[in-house]
Amino acid sequence: MSRIETHVGDITRLTVDAIVNAANSSLLGGGGVDGAIHRAAGPDLLRECRLLNGCKTGDAKITAGYDLPARHVIHTVGPVWHGGTEGEPGLLASCYESSLRLAAANNCRTVAFPAISTGIYGYPTGLAAETAVGTIRNTLEELPDIETVTLVAFDDAAHAYLLKALERKED
Numbered sequence: 521m522s523r524i525e526t527h528v529g530d531i532t533r534l535t536v537d538a539i540v541n542a543a544n545s546s547l548l549g550g551g552g553v554d555g556a557i558h559r560a561a562g563p564d565l566l567r568e569c570r571l572l573n574g575c576k577t578g579d580a581k582i583t584a585g586y587d588l589p590a591r592h593v594i595h596t597v598g599p600v601w602h603g604g605t606e607g608e609p610g611l612l613a614s615c616y617e618s619s620l621r622l623a624a625a626n627n628c629r630t631v632a633f634p635a636i637s638t639g640i641y642g643y644p645t646g647l648a649a650e651t652a653v654g655t656i657r658n659t660l661e662e663l664p665d666i667e668t669v670t671l672v673a674f675d676d677a678a679h680a681y682l683l684k685a686l687e688r689k690e691d
């Protein structure tokens with residue numbers, strides 16, 4: 521049975537052990553899903569983020585979820601898309617892998633991801649979905665305690681790309 525699910529909607533509403541934030545390297549808040557997570561979590565999230573000293577592209581750091589239904593937020597920094605020749609696929613894969621390992625290390629069994637890098641950072645949605653699904657599948661093989669990973673699409677078009685990637689990888 522697949523441990524990867526999809527969901528269309530707002531990631532801040534999900535009751536899971538951890539939601540992943542597509543943050544920027546300062547971890548001090550931004551637009552898109554980052555802004556939505558900080559608004560829903562309340563000001564204590566920013567207070568904790570200030571103590572983390574930023575985050576490198578491809579890495580992940582964890583905080584509490586504060587006013588969110590999720591217990592934790594895992595902040596990861598996706599690559600800015602420069603055409604695909606500057607290591608973007610490896611860095612995006614590293615975001616998913618680092619986030620899942622950090623989730624497992626913090627006893628999170630259910631984790632939800634947004635489509636990292638596909639908004640302001642310009643990563644093509646279809647390519648990003650392929651990397652997300654492939655990396656999550658591989659990483660989950662080493663992390664038996666993670667029960668479910670939910671890939672959250674903000675709209676139906678993004679959802680279609682996720683479904684396509686999930687279908688292809690099941691071949």
Ligand code: ADP
Pocket residue numbers: 529530531532542543551552553554556598634635636637638639640641642643672673674678
């Ligand atoms: P990045 O800077 O990594 O590109 P963005 O926040 O701009 O991050 O976008 C990442 C993805 O998150 C985009 O596909 C965007 O549509 C989606 N998104 C924005 N707000 C939300 C939300 N509240 N819940 C889930 N996904 C969201």
